[in-house]
Amino acid sequence: MSYVLQKKDFWAGALYIALGAAAFWIGRDYPMGSSVRMGAGYFPAVLSVALVLIGFASVARSFFQEGEAVGAIAWKPLLLIVGATALFGVLLQTLGLAVALIVLVLVSAAASQHFRIELKASIGLVLLVAFCALVFVKGLGVPLPLLGSWFGE
Amino acid sequence: METLSNLWLGLETALSFWNLVYCMIGVFLGTAIGVLPGLGPVATIAMLLPVTFGLPPVSALIMLAGIYYGAQYGGSTTAILVNLPGESSSVVTALDGYQMARQGKAGTALATAAIGSFFAGTVATILLAIFAPPLADLALRFGPAEYFSLMVLGLVASIVLAHGSLLHAFGMIILGLLLGLIGTDVNSGTTRFTFGLPQMADGIGFVVVAMGVFGIGEIIGNLENESTRTVMLKSVTGLMPTRDDLKRIAAPILRGTALGSMLGILPGGGAMLASFAAYTLEKKVSKTPERFGKGAIEGVAGPESANNAGAQTSFIPMLTLGIPSNPVMALMIGAMIMQGIQPGPSVMTEQPVLFWGLIVSMWIGNLFLLVLNLPLIGLWVRMISVPYHFLYPAILVFCAIGVFSLNNATFDVYLMAIFGFLGYVFRKLDCEPAPMLLGFILGPMMEEHLRRAMLISKGDATVFLSRPISATMLILALVLLATVLAPVVRRKREEAFQEEG
Numbered sequence: 001m002s003y004v005l006q007k008k009d010f011w012a013g014a015l016y017i018a019l020g021a022a023a024f025w026i027g028r029d030y031p032m033g034s035s036v037r038m039g040a041g042y043f044p045a046v047l048s049v050a051l052v053l054i055g056f057a058s059v060a061r062s063f064f065q066e067g068e069a070v071g072a073i074a075w076k077p078l079l080l081i082v083g084a085t086a087l088f089g090v091l092l093q094t095l096g097l098a099v100a101l102i103v104l105v106l107v108s109a110a111a112s113q114h115f116r117i118e119l120k121a122s123i124g125l126v127l128l129v130a131f132c133a134l135v136f137v138k139g140l141g142v143p144l145p146l147l148g149s150w151f152g153e
Numbered sequence: 154m155e156t157l158s159n160l161w162l163g164l165e166t167a168l169s170f171w172n173l174v175y176c177m178i179g180v181f182l183g184t185a186i187g188v189l190p191g192l193g194p195v196a197t198i199a200m201l202l203p204v205t206f207g208l209p210p211v212s213a214l215i216m217l218a219g220i221y222y223g224a225q226y227g228g229s230t231t232a233i234l235v236n237l238p239g240e241s242s243s244v245v246t247a248l249d250g251y252q253m254a255r256q257g258k259a260g261t262a263l264a265t266a267a268i269g270s271f272f273a274g275t276v277a278t279i280l281l282a283i284f285a286p287p288l289a290d291l292a293l294r295f296g297p298a299e300y301f302s303l304m305v306l307g308l309v310a311s312i313v314l315a316h317g318s319l320l321h322a323f324g325m326i327i328l329g330l331l332l333g334l335i336g337t338d339v340n341s342g343t344t345r346f347t348f349g350l351p352q353m354a355d356g357i358g359f360v361v362v363a364m365g366v367f368g369i370g371e372i373i374g375n376l377e378n379e380s381t382r383t384v385m386l387k388s389v390t391g392l393m394p395t396r397d398d399l400k401r402i403a404a405p406i407l408r409g410t411a412l413g414s415m416l417g418i419l420p421g422g423g424a425m426l427a428s429f430a431a432y433t434l435e436k437k438v439s440k441t442p443e444r445f446g447k448g449a450i451e452g453v454a455g456p457e458s459a460n461n462a463g464a465q466t467s468f469i470p471m472l473t474l475g476i477p478s479n480p481v482m483a484l485m486i487g488a489m490i491m492q493g494i495q496p497g498p499s500v501m502t503e504q505p506v507l508f509w510g511l512i513v514s515m516w517i518g519n520l521f522l523l524v525l526n527l528p529l530i531g532l533w534v535r536m537i538s539v540p541y542h543f544l545y546p547a548i549l550v551f552c553a554i555g556v557f558s559l560n561n562a563t564f565d566v567y568l569m570a571i572f573g574f575l576g577y578v579f580r581k582l583d584c585e586p587a588p589m590l591l592g593f594i595l596g597p598m599m600e601e602h603l604r605r606a607m608l609i610s611k612g613d614a615t616v617f618l619s620r621p622i623s624a625t626m627l628i629l630a631l632v633l634l635a636t637v638l639a640p641v642v643r644r645k646r647e648e649a650f651q652e653e654g
Contacts, residue, residue, distance in 0.1 A: 009318075012582040016324045023331050023346065030343055036612035040343035043600040047331050054324040061320065070581055077376035081369060081549070082574045088553045089566035104553060105546040111376050112542035121543065128547060132554060140207065142558040 004062050006069040013058030020051030080111035096147035097137065101129045156282055159509050163282075166510030167517050172215050175208065176514050179216035180521045183223020188231050188533045189544060194224040195480045195590075196371060199363040200548070202488060203555040210492040211507045215514040217488055218468075219521070221481055225464050226270060226522050229457055230533050233262045243460070245432040249445060249452030260392040262453050263530060265402050267523050268394070269458035273410040274519030277465030280414055281472075281512050285501065289473040292498035297605035298616050302623040302630075304599050307476050308591065309630040310419060313637045317585045325579070329589035332362065333596020340604065352564040359487040359593055361556055363480070365569040366586045368552045370576020372545045379541065392527055402454035405435050409455040413462030418469050419478065427463030428456035465515060472508060473498055476595070480587045483594040 004010055023044060033039025061067070084107035091100035105125055109115050136142045166172060182204075186197045201220050205213040225243075232243040233250035246266065253262040295303070312322040335346045336356030347353035394402070412434060413427035435455040436445045445452050467478045468485075475496035477483035486496045494500060494507070501508045526533070556565045579586050610616035618624045 008582045012321060012324070012584050015578070015582065015584075016328070019328060019331075026346055026348075030345060031341065034612065035607055035614070038600075038604045038607060040338040040341045040345060043603065044331065044334055044345060047327050047334075051324065051327045051331065054320060054327065058320055058324065068583070073581065074373065074377040074577075077373045078574070078577055081373050081376070082570050085369060085549065085553060085570035085573060086567055089563040089570070092557070092563055092566070101550060104550060108549050109542065109546045112545075113379055114540070114542040124543065128550060132550065136554055136558070140204075140558070142554070143561050144554070144557065 007062040007067040008070050009058050009065070009067045010062035011070055013055045013060075013062065016051050016055030016058060018055075020048045020055055023048035023051070077111040081108050084108040092144065094150050096150075097133060097144045098129055098146060101132060156286075159286075159505070160282055160513060162505060163509030163511075163513030166211060166506050167215065167514035172212055172510065172514060173517070175212045175216040176219045176518050177521050177525070179219025180223040180518050180525060183220035183225075184227040184230075184522075184526060184529075184533065185223075185536060186220075187224030187227025188536050189227075189539070189548075190231050190235060190537065190541065192224075192371075192548065193228065193367070194221055195363060195484065195587075196367045197224040197227075198481060198484050199360055199368060200551050200555055202360055202484065203558045205488065206491070206558075210489075210494055210504075211510050213488065213492055214485070214507065214511050215518075217485060218511060218515055219518045221485075222270075222274070222461065222464060222515070222518055222522060225461065226266070226526060227533070229266045229270075229460075230263060230526075230530075231537055233266065233453070234259060234534065235537055243428070245428050245456045246453055246460075248432070249447070249449050252446065252448035253450065253453065256448050258448070260530075261394050261398055261450065264392045264394050264527060265398070265450055265453050266457040267526055269402065269406045269409065269454045270461040271519050271523045272406050273413060273458035273462035274465055274522075275516060276410050277414050277417070277462045278512060278516040278519075280466060281469055281515070282509075285469055285473050285508075285512070288469065289498040289501045292474050293502075295498070295622070296620070297602040297609065298620050298623045299626070301599060301602040301606055302617055302626040303474065303476060304595050304602070306626040306630040306633075307470075307478065308588075308595065309633055311478070311588055311591055313633050317583060319637065321582075321584045322588045325584050325586065325589040326592040329592025329594075330596040330599065331592075332357065332589070333593040334600065339597075339601070350564075352562060356597075357568060358556075358559050358565060359483070359590070360559055361565050361569050362572050362593055363484060363590060364552045364556055365572025366576035366579065366589070367480075368548065369569065369573025370580060370586070372548065373573065373577040374580045375541065375545070392530070398450060401450055405431075405451040405455035406458045408434060408438070409458030410462045413459030414466045416459070417463030417466030417478075425460070425463075425479075428460040431455040431459030461519075468511075468515070471496070472500060472511070475500070475598075477591060480590045483590050486594055 027041055027044040027048065030041030030044065031039035032041045032045065084104050087107060088100050088104040091103055102125065105128065133146060137144050137146060167176070182201055183197060186192055186200065187194065198217060198220055202217070205216050208216065228243040229246050229250070232247035233254050236247050236251035250262045250266070253259065308326055312319060312326065331346075333356075335353060337344050337354050344354055409431040412431050416427040416430060419426075432452060432455060435451045436442050439445065439449070439451060464481075467482055470476050470478050471482040471485055475486065475498070477486050489496045494504065552569065553566055556569045557563065559565055576586060579589075606616055607614070616623075617627060
């Protein structure tokens, strides 16, 4: 049993079941309509039921078939990369593009085992920020706040 | 002679100064990003897509197509020089190309890839010009039932031809279809799966999904086992192949082109399948199959021609039916929709300039590939040598800014982070994300056609079987599914994808 819990098929199935069930639950009040005039709920309901069924098939397979184990999860890169991306969104509004970019690069770079603070990399970072400010904000006119609301912009 | 006048119209469009410039920039940028290890064409196009928003539709699509084959070629360069294929379609190129590079024949391998790609691109462009109009004519007669069945066939075919588990391919397609339904239902105005968030009322952007799953998810996956790479730096000399080389690559290029062109049209096909099939074919017909894997030039010429031919002909179903056959075409369709063009058979008649301009520009783009890439090889080598730990934070920066610029919304950045997380989870569980992206694009279209078909037939579901074209397509889908489930074919299929390792 504990062996089954290591298999990719088991967890993939669990994921399908969870997502399918969630979609079905959220969509339960959408009007179903009839087969002639399908409502907003018809297609989603069919799809979410199908997804749950596929999920059960995948879980069942993990019991009866040999399968690969999921393996170690790279928690550090996962958290740092996803975190850095989300943090960029938060900081963009409050502290502006320059700070947000520096934080994004430093936090995400920390996920690498080769990460260390050095002069060459710092110069690269400054150049990257300058490049983004010039090309995206000045050149392409993307409305990114260079300095955020905390700096009174 | 209509083809000729159409091609003339295309030539006029593609040769206009600015379109030439955008085509060249596209090819250049595509190659530049494509050579970076770990970045396939999907991630490259998704990343560069925002750059094209400000352009008129024709120029934007020309540039995107340029980015696509640039990225494709860039991936091959990386495969040959560092044995790190950036995308699945150049995996087989790495087998023999890298061995050639180790023997000091990197230049010959790169030139072979370029020549093969150019020839294949030329043939595929001609095929596109010949076959697209009749197919579009046929598609114009399609009703909603036909479209629905066609999409079912397309999705089934993409499951069959995708690598990995069939069950997961199914699961991911359905998940993609569901994700595609997020937002306001066009028929009833009901908002679906938006969690009450106004930012999601228009649905979620496919670029957000693509960048998250393919861009960020891949970065996390790559960081799992960081390895140091050795670049075959000094050995890129002798670009011109010898007469003997040319003799040996001629037949593989022809075979690869033919095979790739056919496989590219199939839904779910395209570059990857084509290159695998071509490699297997070359090994089969060779008198000395033991040389393969040890630097056989045929093992570079065949797959490289095939993947470029496949990349090109996969535009046929996209341009004529409005149906993507692979994730790259899904991105192209997304780009067309963003430009206000409804993909489908009417594009050819309503937007002849766009249609034919794009086709001709593909050939010109291939010419650029040939003349740009061989002289610039030194630059590409330097780009490849940038260590990954310097590269990925920069990739992340461009993803973040790119996604923000879609709607100028930080919400999309958060959403991308979530899809990055999901992308890593899918990777860990061996759930191939490509079918999900196809489902995502097709979701709303499928629902719409299903509804219309049922409305017209007054709720009679047999309409899908009583209309001949629709029935044929459904039967084809069923046959495909049945064959792939048959034990013999199943084993073969696993063997075919084995080469990837």
